[in-house]
Amino acid sequence: MAYINSSENAPVAVIGAGSFGTAVANLLAENGKVLFYSRRPDAVEIINKERKNSGQDIHPNITATNDLQEITERCYLLFPSVSSDAFRGVMKSLSDFLRPDHMMIHCTKGFDIKLEEGVTILDKNLKLKTSDIYTMSKVMLEETCVKRVGCMSGPNLAREIANKYPAATVIASKFDEVIREGDAAIRSHRMQVYSNHDIYAVELAGVLKNSMALAAGAVGGLGFGQNAMAFLITRGLGEIIRLAVSMGADRQAFLGLAGIGDLVATCTSPLSRNYTVGARMAKGETLEQIIATSTEVAEGIKTVSISKKIADTNDVKAPIIQNIYKVLFEQLEVQEALKYLMEYRWGQDADFM
Amino acid sequence: MLKSIIPRIKDWPINLIAKKKDKILQETISESILKLNENWSSLPQLREQLQKTLYLENIRIRSESWEVDPEDDADFWKKIRRQLLEADPSKIDENKSKILHQEMLQEIVSRYSNEIVAHFSPNMFWFARQLLVRIFARLFNSHFGGFKGIFNPQEKLKDKLIVAGPVEKLRQLSLKGTVVLVPTHFSNLDSAIIGFGMDYIGMPAFQYGAGLNLFNSKIFTFFAGQLGAYKLDRRKKNPIYLETLKSYSRTNVIAGAHTIFYPGGTRSRAGNIETDLKLGLLGTVMEAQRIHFEKNPSNLAPKIFIVPLTISYNFVLEASSLIVQQLKRIGKEQYLVQEAPQVAGKGIWKFFWETFSKSSDITLSLSEPMDVFGNMLDDDGNSLDKSDNKINIRNYFLSKGQLKADDQREMIYTQMLGDKIVECFFKNNVVYASHVVTFVAFELLQKKLHYPDLFTLLRTSEEFREINWDDFKASVRRIIDELYTMNNKGILKLSPRITTKELPEIIEMGIQNVCIYHTNLPIMRNKEGNITSEDLKLLYYYHNRLLGYGLHQFI
Numbered sequence: 001m002a003y004i005n006s007s008e009n010a011p012v013a014v015i016g017a018g019s020f021g022t023a024v025a026n027l028l029a030e031n032g033k034v035l036f037y038s039r040r041p042d043a044v045e046i047i048n049k050e051r052k053n054s055g056q057d058i059h060p061n062i063t064a065t066n067d068l069q070e071i072t073e074r075c076y077l078l079f080p081s082v083s084s085d086a087f088r089g090v091m092k093s094l095s096d097f098l099r100p101d102h103m104m105i106h107c108t109k110g111f112d113i114k115l116e117e118g119v120t121i122l123d124k125n126l127k128l129k130t131s132d133i134y135t136m137s138k139v140m141l142e143e144t145c146v147k148r149v150g151c152m153s154g155p156n157l158a159r160e161i162a163n164k165y166p167a168a169t170v171i172a173s174k175f176d177e178v179i180r181e182g183d184a185a186i187r188s189h190r191m192q193v194y195s196n197h198d199i200y201a202v203e204l205a206g207v208l209k210n211s212m213a214l215a216a217g218a219v220g221g222l223g224f225g226q227n228a229m230a231f232l233i234t235r236g237l238g239e240i241i242r243l244a245v246s247m248g249a250d251r252q253a254f255l256g257l258a259g260i261g262d263l264v265a266t267c268t269s270p271l272s273r274n275y276t277v278g279a280r281m282a283k284g285e286t287l288e289q290i291i292a293t294s295t296e297v298a299e300g301i302k303t304v305s306i307s308k309k310i311a312d313t314n315d316v317k318a319p320i321i322q323n324i325y326k327v328l329f330e331q332l333e334v335q336e337a338l339k340y341l342m343e344y345r346w347g348q349d350a351d352f353m
Numbered sequence: 354m355l356k357s358i359i360p361r362i363k364d365w366p367i368n369l370i371a372k373k374k375d376k377i378l379q380e381t382i383s384e385s386i387l388k389l390n391e392n393w394s395s396l397p398q399l400r401e402q403l404q405k406t407l408y409l410e411n412i413r414i415r416s417e418s419w420e421v422d423p424e425d426d427a428d429f430w431k432k433i434r435r436q437l438l439e440a441d442p443s444k445i446d447e448n449k450s451k452i453l454h455q456e457m458l459q460e461i462v463s464r465y466s467n468e469i470v471a472h473f474s475p476n477m478f479w480f481a482r483q484l485l486v487r488i489f490a491r492l493f494n495s496h497f498g499g500f501k502g503i504f505n506p507q508e509k510l511k512d513k514l515i516v517a518g519p520v521e522k523l524r525q526l527s528l529k530g531t532v533v534l535v536p537t538h539f540s541n542l543d544s545a546i547i548g549f550g551m552d553y554i555g556m557p558a559f560q561y562g563a564g565l566n567l568f569n570s571k572i573f574t575f576f577a578g579q580l581g582a583y584k585l586d587r588r589k590k591n592p593i594y595l596e597t598l599k600s601y602s603r604t605n606v607i608a609g610a611h612t613i614f615y616p617g618g619t620r621s622r623a624g625n626i627e628t629d630l631k632l633g634l635l636g637t638v639m640e641a642q643r644i645h646f647e648k649n650p651s652n653l654a655p656k657i658f659i660v661p662l663t664i665s666y667n668f669v670l671e672a673s674s675l676i677v678q679q680l681k682r683i684g685k686e687q688y689l690v691q692e693a694p695q696v697a698g699k700g701i702w703k704f705f706w707e708t709f710s711k712s713s714d715i716t717l718s719l720s721e722p723m724d725v726f727g728n729m730l731d732d733d734g735n736s737l738d739k740s741d742n743k744i745n746i747r748n749y750f751l752s753k754g755q756l757k758a759d760d761q762r763e764m765i766y767t768q769m770l771g772d773k774i775v776e777c778f779f780k781n782n783v784v785y786a787s788h789v790v791t792f793v794a795f796e797l798l799q800k801k802l803h804y805p806d807l808f809t810l811l812r813t814s815e816e817f818r819e820i821n822w823d824d825f826k827a828s829v830r831r832i833i834d835e836l837y838t839m840n841n842k843g844i845l846k847l848s849p850r851i852t853t854k855e856l857p858e859i860i861e862m863g864i865q866n867v868c869i870y871h872t873n874l875p876i877m878r879n880k881e882g883n884i885t886s887e888d889l890k891l892l893y894y895y896h897n898r899l900l901g902y903g904l905h906q907f908i
Contacts, residue, residue, distance in 0.1 A: 010753075076753065095738060095739050095740050096738075096740050096742060098738070099744065099745075099748050100726070100744055100745070100746060100747075100748035100749040100751075101748035101749070101751040101752075101754075127906070129903060142739075143739055144738070144739060145728060145738035145739065145744050147726060147749060147765075147766065147769060148762075174765045174768070175761070175762055175765050176761045176762070177752065177759060177761070177762055
C-alpha cells in the first residue's frame, strides 16, 4: 500500500481503546479523522456499528480497526494509550510497521521495569536502579525505530474529558515538531494545550503522583476533611519531587500542570481509578478483592511498589509511599498507616525545592 | 597486521580529498559565510559580532600567544579594527558599509579556514609507518632479546596493541560510506595510537582535529601536519571561528573523509569515561547526512557510519597534570597548588617504553558501527530497526513527507546520538586489573576515612592512608565477581588478562601495571603487606575509570 501520510489530512491514530484512549480519540476527532485501534475484533465492530465504547459516544470522525499495519500506513501521528503492563508488548507488535517518519505521543502514566527471570518487584532483596526503570517514551525508543516521541500528561480525568468539560494538558517532547503536531491535533475549545521540553520530568510527575492518589483515596474513604487532604497533597508533592530528583529529573515540571495540576485532580476526584482503590481499601476491602472486581488497571498499585524500591535504593525520605506500600502488600491497617504519618517528625516545610 | 582494504595510499579518501584542498577551502568559506549571514541578517548584528570577534582576538593575542601563531597576527587584527572604523554605518552610506562588513567577514573566515585546513602526504604516511614499526622493533628487541623482535615486531605488537570488536565490518563499511570514529579521550597520544591501530587493521587513514598547541612542537608539525590533522584552536571561542570549524568539518565529511571526532571535546581530566559530550562537531555529521539526502536520490545518497571506540590504558601519560587541572576546576579555592606538571618528550618515550617493553597493553575497543541515528547496520551498511528490518533513514528528516532542514530536530537527534555513544563507551570499556585495584583502594579509603569532601581526603597524610590487605583482597573479590556478572550481561568487557588469572595474580598485575610509569606510586603494598598510596590524586584519577557502573555498592 502506498503511503498517504504526506497529506495534511492524514488521520491521527489512537492505539488502545480503554476509557482514556476513547476520550482522547473523541478529542482528536474534533480536529480531523481518527483511526482507533483495539486489539479485539469484537470491540472494533461495536465501535464502528454502535458508535459506543467505554460508556462514551464515538465521534463520527472515528473509524475503529484492529489492523496495526493499516494504522502505520495511513497515519504519521500516533497516540498510544495502553496500560504500562501491555505497553512494551504493543510497541513490539507495532515495531515491524513503524517508519522513521512516524511520531508517537503516548498517554500512559506508568512505569515499565525489566527484571531478571524469577524476580518480582516485591522481592525484599531487590535493589532497583534508575536504569532498570523505563518511562513509556524510553520503551518507545527502545522497541521501535521512531525517534520523535512525546507524551500527553496533566490533569485529564477520562470521564471529565468524555463529558466535554474544559481542561488543559501538557504535550512534552524534546522535539518542537512533536509538540507542534500534538498541539495542532489536540487543541480545541475545550482543551487548552501547554508545552514542555522536559519529557522525563513530565512523565515521572504523571506516574509518581499515582501513589498519592491511592493515599488520597484512603483519606477520602475514611471521611477525613480537606485539611487532611491538603496535608497529604503538599507532603506528597515533596515526596514525589525528592524521588524524581533522585532519579535524575529536574524539579520545574512538578510545579506545572503535569505535576501539581495532575496531583490535585487525581487526589481530589473520586473519578480517578487510583483514588477509588484507596477509598475501597479504607473501607476494609483487600487488594485481591479490589483487583478481582476492577475493569481497568489502576497504575498506582504498580507505581507504589516501584516507588518504594526507588526510595529504598536511593535512600530517599518517603514516609507516605512506605506506608501505602505496607497497606497494599504487608497488611498494615489504613488507620495504622495514618497514625504513623501523624506521629512522623516531618521537620521543615517546603524542603523539596 | 591486516592488509590495507585500499592497497594504494594514493587511493585513500584522505589523499583524494587533500588533492581537492582548494575546493574544500572554497566550500568551507562560502558555507560559513552563508550560515553566519543567516544568523546575523542585519548590519548591526553583523557589526556587533565582528566587533566581538576583534575584542576576543585582541585578548588572545595579548594574554595567550603561542609560537605557532602567524607572525602577522597582531597586524591582521589591527587592520580589521581600522576597517571597522572606516565601515561605520553612521558615517558612510549603508550599502557601502554592508559591502565592507561582508569583505571583513570574508577575510576573517578565509584566514581561519586556511589555518584549520589539513594536509596529507602519502610519502610522509609511508615514512611515519616505517619509522613506528622500527621503534616498536627496538622496544621488543630490548625485552625479548635476540633478533626475533627486530624481524617480526608485529607478532608481539598484536599482544600489546589490541584492536577489539567488529574489525572486518568496519573495514568493509569504510568502502561503502564515510566512517566517523568517536573515541574516548584520555591522552594527547590517543590520535597517534588510534592512527597506528587503524593502520594495523588495514583501514585507510583518518582525518582528525589536533589542538593547535601541539603544533608548537616542530616534530609534531613535521609528522601530524602532513598526516591529516586539522588544527583546532581552543583559545578561539568567537562564533566566526566556531562556525568556520564546523563548516570545514561538515565539508570534509560530505566529501567522504573518514574522520575522528573526540566527542568529549578535550581529554578526560578526571580519568573517567566521558558522559558529558560536546555535540557541536557531531552535529555537523547529522547535517552532512541530511545534505547527502537532499543532493542525492535516497538509494544513492552516501551514508555516514558512526563507530564509538573506548581506549583502555593501564596508565595515562598525562595523568598527573590532568587530575591537577580537574581538581583546580572543581575545587576552586579549596585546591590551591603549584602549576600542573607538564609532560615532555622524555615522558612520551618513557610511556611507550613502559607500555611496550613490559607486561602492559593498550586496547582499542570498537563498538558496533551505527548510522547517525544510532540504528544498527547490516554488513552492507543498511540501517536496521529493532527487529532487524531495513529502514530508510532519509525518513528521519521528513515532515509530512517533505524533506527539510530543521535545526531543533537535528539538535535533538545529535543529543540522542551522543547518548548512544556514551552507552557504547561504557559497554565496550575493557576493564583492566589496574582499573579494579585503584577503584577498590580509593573506595575503601573513602569508606574508612568518612571525610565530608574529596579535598580533605586527598590531603590525608601518609600514615592514615593504609588499607588492611585482607579487607582489600575481599573487596577486590566482590568487585571482580560483580564485573563478571556485568561482563556476562554485556554491560562492560573484562580484559582476558583478568578472566584467565586467579585473584592474587590479578591484584599483583593491577598494582604493577598502573605503577610502572609513575614516580610517585598511586597504589602499593607497604612493609606490613597492606595497601597504601604515595599519590592520592593519581589513585583518585585511576579509580574514576570505573565510575558510572554503580560498583561502589559492592565495596
